[in-house]
Amino acid sequence: MFRCMLAVILVAFGAAARAEDSIRIGLTDPMSGAFAQTGQQNSQQAQYLLDSINSKGGALGRTFELVTYDNKLQPSEALIALQSMVDHNIPFVWSNAGSNVAAALIDGVEKHNARDPDHRVLYFTAGSTAPELTNEKCSFWFFRFVPTTEQFAEMLVRALPPEVKKVYLLNPDYLYGQAMQRDSTKFLAQYRPDVQAAGNELIPVGKVKDFSSYIAKIKASGAQALITGNFGPDLSLLIKAGTEAGLDVSYYTVWAGTGGTPTAIGPAGNSRVFALQAFNDNMADEQGDAALKDLVTRFRATHDYDFDAGSWRAMFELLQAAIQKAGSTDPAKVAQVLEGMTSRDMLGHEWAMRAEDHQVLMPYYVSVFTKDVKYDSEHTGLGWKVIKTYEGKDLALPTTCKMKRPAT
């Protein structure tokens, strides 16, 4: 038994030693526990995309290698994972789930780079959306390849059809949801002064089991649309309770497209539920080229879940181009090149890494959950169809970031 364990450990170390010549990206996400599937699917989709990039030559003649570290969605564990990556001289640190984890890592990376300048790392995220991360907490070493919740609020508000005159806001009661609520109100005033906010609600995360009382309140308010930042069971339960009570509203959500939610909503959500997405399986079919179509069909053939991380391809390509241009994997050089860099993704839209706060300006989509699609989501018979496309530059918001760049 112990010999077996030892063998496993030796194999692991052997793998680490062998891989010094590849370009390593250390991914830390929850790999065990209740959110394990998030981390596992992230790493599988990333591996799938990196394989396709590697087959075209990688960067500097070297291939990309993904190394995963469990962080159990705990900031303290993420910092230990960061230590581990530094030990293995991994230059690129990547995490997605949890803005609490991202805040800890930004701070940890900033301090590490100052204290140990010989082993600096570059940190990026494609999943943590708290606006503060590229505002007050912004860092030269941190890049974000996903919009902020502030942009989410703007996208949802601008997606409201003209006939909607009354909306209800319902969000989770912590920093993220409170920000969603504040920003939605702000953008409603800016873009849709004709729309009245019929109600404003904050709910504790994962504590409400019976949403019928909220539904009764929404119904009484006469709202035609509901804007919500809820996710997971809080979102499914809300929509289920609403459809069951015969509540006649459209649900404008941020997260209805994420794993498990389509299953939980089911056919009752047909044409009623809208979600913000960076990618879905039907986009390739509607507007993509042959290469993208091939990427999606191959993914669907080999995986049992939606290819929702397809947009990461553009992120990896930006990183690839930056390494190529910097001529090195030195995080300081790559970070300098990455600032202000632009590229086009496989659908032909522009991606730009804004230099002043390291916030990406990327295309984003509003989709509706409908039967009228080629590829369904999670075997529900319903899938996501794009109804509105935002270009990255349309979503540019001012930043309060005061970037401290290292003296070179």
Add this chain to the structure above:
Amino acid sequence: MSGATIRRRGGARRTWWGSWAWFSALGLAVLLPWIIFDWRHGRHDGFAVALLTQTAIMSVFALSYNMLSGQSGLLSFGHAVFLGLPAYVTIHVMNAIAAGHLWIPEELLPLVGGISGLLFAALFGYPTTRQRATAFAMITFGIGELVTAAATMFQGFFGGEGGVTADRALNTSLLGLSYEPAIEVYYLALAWTVIAVVLMRLLARTPLGRMAEACRDNHERVRFLGYDPHGIRFCQFALSGFFAGIAGALYAMTYEIVTYDAVGATLSGNALFMTFIGGVGVFWGPIVGAVLVVIMQSWVGLVSNAWQIYVGVLFIAMVMYAPGGLAGLIVLHGPVWQEGRIQALLLSYARVALPGLLAVLGFVALVELGSSVMLGEHEKGAVRLFGGALDPASPWLWGGGAALLLIGGSIARRQGRALAARWALIAEGTSAG
């Protein structure tokens, strides 16, 4: 209980042996960062140092938990509150020091955490400790839920989702250290761990500690003797908060960030697991538990995504078969060892251990296969198991794992009964002698 009686019978020789064990454990803790040194790059292994620091913090935390669960018989389901809240206080104090509003030597910061832990525990504890048993457990559970809720809702003190951050390089060290390198924080944490351990050990021997044990065993009689059980429970609770607060301050200094996770249910549950796996009846039991749980979640976590199942199964096995925990098992062997009769047991142990290992192997195989299928790792090719790549779809593997578990388990069970009989025989001989 049994641990205590054995200790008393052991006399002087055991005390000497005990202190020898303490000093070698401390020596090991001091030397380990240098034993696991990254010679290739000429620097400390950051992961190892981080884990050692975590172990030190968790040891203090688990010991403080045992002041309630072991010494006072109070089962708390919200102990993380008294690590998390002081951690928040400490991080705010660190920021105040950095801003020049305060001057506190960095080495004494854990005291700030300890005192705030004491205050929080006194505040929550005064009403809570009026109750005992299930009511106490449920109140702590409720308080844990409420504080976690508050930590996510209110940003003024708790900093919202990103938590509160600070820089531990404060320039107020009495020893002239910067505390930038993780290794310096580790030694500070270790020093405070030693202080806390010594203090808790001394406390357990004061009349208060003794009365707490008496309260646990028979609180009615304590009342008849003219003591106030509520007062005793309250003091234990407040002091336990003091030590949990020290752990909280070390947490804040190590990670330089405190988020709502620090008051959450996961950490409270961990305190319970560490303490009961390690053993509540023996003073150093929770330390053993802390070491083991940290190893399981971090090192086993490196090779397996199912480490939580192993922790859970180990915990249940302990509760069912060894309520004294690991430390209880070790202490139990003390007298047998001294009488020199341990050899008589070795064969019986081997008879249980061999099939037992097979059963464990089978169980691990099943769990790993299951977890790899669920997480879809097989899409990458095969399951990494016991140093080889295996196909999780193969029925042979599943069947083999199940067979190992069943056959090994049943043999171990039968041999276990024989061992128990033999043990009873020998134990009878020793206690009679």
Add this chain to the structure above:
Amino acid sequence: MELLLVSVLNGLLYGMLLFMLASGLTLIFSIMGVLNFAHASLYMLGAYFAYEISRRVGFWVALVIAPLLCGLLGALIETYGLRKAHRHGHVAELLFTFGLAFIVEKLVLMVWGPTAVPYRVPPELDFTLFSVYGTHVSAYRGFILLISAAMFAAIWLLLTRTRMGFVIQASLSHPDMVASLGHNVPRVFTTVFAGGAALAGLAGVIGGNYLVTEPAMAFSMGPIVFVVVVFGGLGSLAGCFIASLIMGFVQTFAVVLDISPADLLARLGVAVTPATPLAEVLRVPLPRIGPFLPFLLMVFMLLVRPRGLLGTRDT
């Protein structure tokens, strides 16, 4: 008025759903003195079993079989686990069920994955029963109400009107006497635990598709059920029933009543400004803390009356 009526209805329904879960827990505690942390896990397993059965054979079969499976599982847990732990005292029992709840969650994660499974309301009950001011009440909610009311009546009659009920109650207070009368006390305990587990399973079958069937459902439902049972008084079925309804109404009306402590202070002539100490806390309106009110109520209840609402002995 319209909102009031709908809210009363909602509160009643939610309270009855809570009662379904809490009754089994109360039953087990009143007879065996065990606070079963794994109770919500059996509820979750009931939902998952029902999902597997209903997609193969149908919902109505699942309604019978899944609770029986849970009951069987409960019997096994009692015989091979709890009884062993019991030798080491009540704390060991409590810890055993705590560990069990932990493992069941991880196992469910492994078997069914971390996201929700498509366990749906059967089409026979998927229609609108009646409407109140335009708010539909589905037939399934009526069904939930019916089942939980029947459950309450059945347990009540079983315990107070049948010979078996007397033996069960006597096993708690006078186990030796019951044993010397020729009853097998351990088997009585096994039966009770299995019965409680089956009730949890039934709640899972019914609640799983009404709510969402996912691995976190035990962890998110468990605490509130505990609160109900402890608040109502450990071991009192009537207390449990009343507590369930109270918690149902409290949570429902908390959502509807939009007031904060600051508003109340303003009515007393004290204005809360951002400079007021604890302004952030004082300005929290009731709906935001609605789901935490049960915890507050429980802590308060235990502090002033540790035996709970109708409990017969201290917790």
